Amino acid sequence: MQVDIRNRPSFANLRVQFQPGDRIIAEAGAMATMSSNIEMKTRFNGGFFGGIARRFLGNESIFVNEFSASSPGELVLTQPFPGDMICTELKGNTLFLQPGAFIACEPGVRMSLGLAGLRSWIAGEGLFRLKLSGNGRLWFGAYGAIFDREITGEHIVDSGHLVAYEPTISINVAMAGGIFTSFFSGEGLVTRVRGQGKIYMQSRSFDGLAAWTNSHLM
Amino acid sequence: MAMPTSRESFQGGVFHASIPGGRSGATLSIARGELIADTIGEPSMRFSIPLNQCQIDLGGASGRMVFCRTKDGSLTIFCEERNFAKELDFQSGGALAAPLKQLKKGLAADANRFRFWLAISALACALLLFVGYFGVLWTAKTAIRALPVSVDEKIGSMAFSGMEMGRKLDANHPASRLVQEIVDKLKPHAAIPDLKFKVTVVEDADINAFALPGGQIVVFTGLIKEAKSAEQIAGVLAHEMSHATLRHGIERVSQSLGIVAAIQIMVGDVGGLVALGAQVAQTSILTSYSRASETEADLEGARMLNAAKIDPKAMADFFEMLKEKMGDLPDAMAWISTHPQHETRVQNIQNHEKKLPVIQYEPLLLDLKAAQDAL
Ligand SMILES: [Zn+2]
Numbered sequence: 254m255q256v257d258i259r260n261r262p263s264f265a266n267l268r269v270q271f272q273p274g275d276r277i278i279a280e281a282g283a284m285a286t287m288s289s290n291i292e293m294k295t296r297f298n299g300g301f302f303g304g305i306a307r308r309f310l311g312n313e314s315i316f317v318n319e320f321s322a323s324s325p326g327e328l329v330l331t332q333p334f335p336g337d338m339i340c341t342e343l344k345g346n347t348l349f350l351q352p353g354a355f356i357a358c359e360p361g362v363r364m365s366l367g368l369a370g371l372r373s374w375i376a377g378e379g380l381f382r383l384k385l386s387g388n389g390r391l392w393f394g395a396y397g398a399i400f401d402r403e404i405t406g407e408h409i410v411d412s413g414h415l416v417a418y419e420p421t422i423s424i425n426v427a428m429a430g431g432i433f434t435s436f437f438s439g440e441g442l443v444t445r446v447r448g449q450g451k452i453y454m455q456s457r458s459f460d461g462l463a464a465w466t467n468s469h470l471m
Numbered sequence: 472m473a474m475p476t477s478r479e480s481f482q483g484g485v486f487h488a489s490i491p492g493g494r495s496g497a498t499l500s501i502a503r504g505e506l507i508a509d510t511i512g513e514p515s516m517r518f519s520i521p522l523n524q525c526q527i528d529l530g531g532a533s534g535r536m537v538f539c540r541t542k543d544g545s546l547t548i549f550c551e552e553r554n555f556a557k558e559l560d561f562q563s564g565g566a567l568a569a570p571l572k573q574l575k576k577g578l579a580a581d582a583n584r585f586r587f588w589l590a591i592s593a594l595a596c597a598l599l600l601f602v603g604y605f606g607v608l609w610t611a612k613t614a615i616r617a618l619p620v621s622v623d624e625k626i627g628s629m630a631f632s633g634m635e636m637g638r639k640l641d642a643n644h645p646a647s648r649l650v651q652e653i654v655d656k657l658k659p660h661a662a663i664p665d666l667k668f669k670v671t672v673v674e675d676a677d678i679n680a681f682a683l684p685g686g687q688i689v690v691f692t693g694l695i696k697e698a699k700s701a702e703q704i705a706g707v708l709a710h711e712m713s714h715a716t717l718r719h720g721i722e723r724v725s726q727s728l729g730i731v732a733a734i735q736i737m738v739g740d741v742g743g744l745v746a747l748g749a750q751v752a753q754t755s756i757l758t759s760y761s762r763a764s765e766t767e768a769d770l771e772g773a774r775m776l777n778a779a780k781i782d783p784k785a786m787a788d789f790f791e792m793l794k795e796k797m798g799d800l801p802d803a804m805a806w807i808s809t810h811p812q813h814e815t816r817v818q819n820i821q822n823h824e825k826k827l828p829v830i831q832y833e834p835l836l837l838d839l840k841a842a843q844d845a846l
């Protein structure tokens with residue numbers, strides 16, 4: 254199965270080229286176009302209750318689509334906001350994804366929704382996170398550009414910009430400066446990540462978009 | 472002595488530069504004093520760290536992940552499983568117990584600090600809301616007091632025209648003329664000199680009278696019929712006029728509307744305030760002012776009567792007469808029912824009267840009998 258990320262970085266989409274027997278799991282609304290010979294099966298995303306929980310708590314679809322082909326074909330997957338996509342491969346390790354970032358994965362990857370904790374929530378990184386583990390390639394997207402960073406020790410990320418991180422990383426809330434600076438600089442709370450491992454960040458945040466939109470609605 | 476070998480294996484991971492991508496999930500085991508990681512997938516790679524060289528750390532997203540690092544930091548093996556730390560300590564002969572305990576303590580302290588700040592922040596938010604709410608109310612109260620009396624007049628006349636009342640007596644009716652003459656006599660002594668008092672007599676058997684904001688005063692025929700002297704009517708009128716000059720109506724409106732009034736004042740929507748105020752006035756002014764407002768109106772009324780050379784005692788007399796009549800006054804619409812605590816009030820008025828300038832009171836030369844007979 255050949256998967257390319259096209260139209261990077263602003264309007265990235267995935268082109269999946271199927272060989273007979275290939276399978277890919279994708280977020281329910283991600284399919285933009287596909288060959289007529291590709292078979293699409295909709296199934297609960299990690300079980301019925303898990304799916305419901307994911308829908309209401311993590312802002313992910315209840316369903317995922319499983320695409321397969323018995324003859325060569327092509328499938329294009331997109332995300333609802335403009336931005337880049339990235340591919341990473343799991344080899345028995347785990348990655349946490351922000352709800353909404355997931356696009357697709359190979360069948361060897363397992364998904365489950367977990368509580369990310371109060372700290373993550375206060376830091377603007379969501380109360381829940383999608384846990385992906387197992388073996389296989391995984392594609393996820395971001396609002397704006399994606400950049401990653403290998404962390405050893407501590408690193409500061411503006412709130413709402415963290416897209417994915419490894420379980421070896423701890424998430425903490427911190428104030429950008431003192432109480433005064435945090436209040437008046439507009440930076441407010443930031444996410445302080447600590448540990449060893451990789452983090453993925455997006456160049457834009459949805460809070461920023463909301464603020465910008467609000468300022469133009471008045 | 473043979474080193475113990477761990478009976479179980481654990482699922483974890485490893486970081487090392489030689490692994491494509493730098494990391495991999497791994498199956499961990501402890502044997503012969505070494506922590507061993509076999510990476511998942513083909514080809515499997517084996518990494519190991521002697522336990523006595525293990526730099527232990529605790530953390531990760533869950534806060535429960537145990538890291539074992541070589542001194543130079545080039546190799547890290549980690550695991551989140553519950554028994555891993557215990558096994559690691561056991562296999563190392565207790566050497567890792569102390570640093571692990573220390574790390575756990577640090578994490579617990581961190582969690583406590585987080586909870587502390589969370590509580591402080593929640594408290595600060597609540598306080599801010601509280602202060603903000605009452606600050607706005609206080610501002611509104613001040614702003615309402617600063618509004619011109621013309622706003623009172625608008626609210627009063629709007630409320631008056633919207634109220635359901637009995638037939639209004641003609642201005643030439645003897646009862647209307649009597650009441651008007653008393654108001655004219657009291658008007659020069661009102662605290663707000665240019666307030667336009669407008670008094671209306673309404674056909675209603677209840678012994679009642681009330682004032683709307685801005686000087687609209689309504690007297691029921693029942694009250695005129697029951698009065699023993701024109702001075703008693705003057706007492707009631709002085710009291711009601713005082714409600715208007717002390718602006719109790721608009722105060723009441725601002726209390727009832729609260730935050731709504733505050734917002735309207737702040738955005739400068741006086742028209743909206745007047746309309747809402749009229750509604751409030753219609754429904755709430757009949758149900759009485761606050762006790763403090765009533766006392767204030769009593770004392771100000773007594774002052775006005777004294778200044779107009781009318782004996783304030785008549786006001787107290789009227790209360791006393793109503794009190795005696797209370798037994799056969801079943802309805803709640805009587806003036807007495809909206810003006811409770813009459814005993815202390817009679818006392819208050821009498822006490823206050825002694826502090827007023829000593830003057831020769833003059834009887835009102837008005838024909839109450841003729842007015843009563845015309846009703
Ligand atoms: Zn009163």
